[in-house]
Amino acid sequence: MSDFLNLLGRSLIALLFIGGAVQKLTDPAPVKQMLQSVHMPAFAVWPLALFNLIAGLALVFGPGVKTWAIVLALYCMMTSYFHWQLRADPWQMTIFVKNWAIAGGLLILAAQGPGNWVWRG
Template sequence: MKHIENYAPLIGRILISTIFLMAGASKIPGYEATQGYMQAMGVPGSLLPVVIATEILGALAIILGYKTRIAAFLLAGFSIVSAIFFHANFADQTQSILFMKNIAITGGFLFLIAQGAGYVSIDNGMPVKE
C-alpha cells in the first residue's frame, strides 16, 4: 500500500499535466491560427507566448514536482480563465463539457495546492527508495 501512496501523486501529476504540455506544444506550429482564434474570442493574440509558456512550463513543473503549489495555483487560474473566455457558451453542449472539464482540472490543482507534490518530486528531494 505504501507504493500506491508514494507513486500515485506522481502518476496523477503526469496525467493532469499532460493536457497542458500537449496543448502548449500544439500551439507552436499552429501559432497564427491560435492567435486568430484568441482574437476572435476577444483575447489579445499578443498574449499567446505567455499562454504557451504557462502551459508548457507549468506542466513540466507539475510533472517534476518543482514548486508544485505555485505551478498548480497558476494553472488552476489559467484553467478558470480559459473556461470563461473560451468555453462559456452553454447553449453548445461541447462547450459546456469543455467548461466543466476546465473546472474539474481546477479541482485537481486545488488538491495539489493543498497536499503538495508528494513523495517522488523535486519539492521532496526526489526520493525513490522506501
C-alpha cells in the same frame, strides 16, 4: 503507493498543459482567433504556449508544485470563459465543466502537495 499515484496524477494533468503548448506551437491559428475574439493580441499565443510548457513540466518535476497547482487552477478557471457557449456549441460546455474539474484536482494537489517523488534541486 501514495507517492507513485501522486506522481502519476500530476503527470496526467501535466499532459494537458504540455499538449496544449505543443498544439499552440504547431497550430497557433485557432488560439490566435480565440484571443482576438475577446480583443486580446494574437501574439499572446507564444507566451501562453511557453507558460503551458513550463507549468506542465513543473507539475511533474517541481519544485513549487503547490504554487504551480494553484496558478494552473486559476488559469483553468479563467480560460473556461472561452468555452461558455450555452446554445452555440454543447461540446464547449463539456470543455467548460472539464476545466473546472481539472481546477478542482489541481487545488487538491495544492492542498496535499507533491509527495516524496519530486525533484528538489
